[in-house]
Amino acid sequence: MFRHQSDVVVLCDFDGTITNEDIGFNIIQTFAGEGWHEIEDAFQRGEKGSREALLEIFALTRVSKETLTRFVDKHFHVDPHFPAFLDLCHTKNIAVTVLSDGFDFYIDLMFEKFKVDVPYLANKLKVVDCSLHADFPHSSGQCGACGNCKLDFAKNVKKKGKKIIYIGDGYSDKCVSNLADVVFAKDVLADYCREQGTDFYPFTGFDDILNVCREKLFANLLEWEGKDENSSGCS
Numbered sequence: 001m002f003r004h005q006s007d008v009v010v011l012c013d014f015d016g017t018i019t020n021e022d023i024g025f026n027i028i029q030t031f032a033g034e035g036w037h038e039i040e041d042a043f044q045r046g047e048k049g050s051r052e053a054l055l056e057i058f059a060l061t062r063v064s065k066e067t068l069t070r071f072v073d074k075h076f077h078v079d080p081h082f083p084a085f086l087d088l089c090h091t092k093n094i095a096v097t098v099l100s101d102g103f104d105f106y107i108d109l110m111f112e113k114f115k116v117d118v119p120y121l122a123n124k125l126k127v128v129d130c131s132l133h134a135d136f137p138h139s140s141g142q143c144g145a146c147g148n149c150k151l152d153f154a155k156n157v158k159k160k161g162k163k164i165i166y167i168g169d170g171y172s173d174k175c176v177s178n179l180a181d182v183v184f185a186k187d188v189l190a191d192y193c194r195e196q197g198t199d200f201y202p203f204t205g206f207d208d209i210l211n212v213c214r215e216k217l218f219a220n221l222l223e224w225e226g227k228d229e230n231s232s233g234c235s
Helices: 023-031 036-044 050-058 065-075 082-091 104-113 150-159 171-177 187-196 206-230
Strands: 008-012 095-103 120-128 131-135 163-168 182-185
Touching (some): 008 150, 023 095, 036 050, 095 104, 095 150, 104 120, 150 163, 163 171, 163 206, 182 206
Parallel strands (some): 095 120
């Protein structure tokens, strides 16, 4: 039977949001060579975009594919409540897309290990002869702040008349949070929302997000959607 796709869409960050920690940053901390701190500091000050900084740091990094795979497998996990959140969205016909300024290398490892099936857009990473080779197929032609421009994707979603729930925690989530209809935020993104006066739901894990969505958020948004669909210019 055909199921109507909701006009509510969830866009979600990966590193530190779906996972227990920022996997990309932990890889850098563990395997990058001397000089990476200076590059990271320049990124934090806004003097470099993430794409530029990552390419420079990866040039200082040496690690085998096998060692990197073992490191990711040993130290990181998907939030135990994330699959239940995906199930809830599925029952409401709400599409979920993961938008990451991290890398497909470890996203694939995590999703396979924890049996998560959800579409995602991310930067690409290959390990060749202990060197990290990054590619950024979703970067913006206008802005070099992030490797993967989440704002470009969100704008295309908005053009289709969708309402966006955004979930995130970091620098790459700032721009898209300004466009979203509903924001769940923690850490850097929560601080940014406070500075901007942007309303948001604070969270520490997907159990918090599930509680809000089950209690009121999904019902309110879907009721709003139903009113939009049933409205008419005829009296």
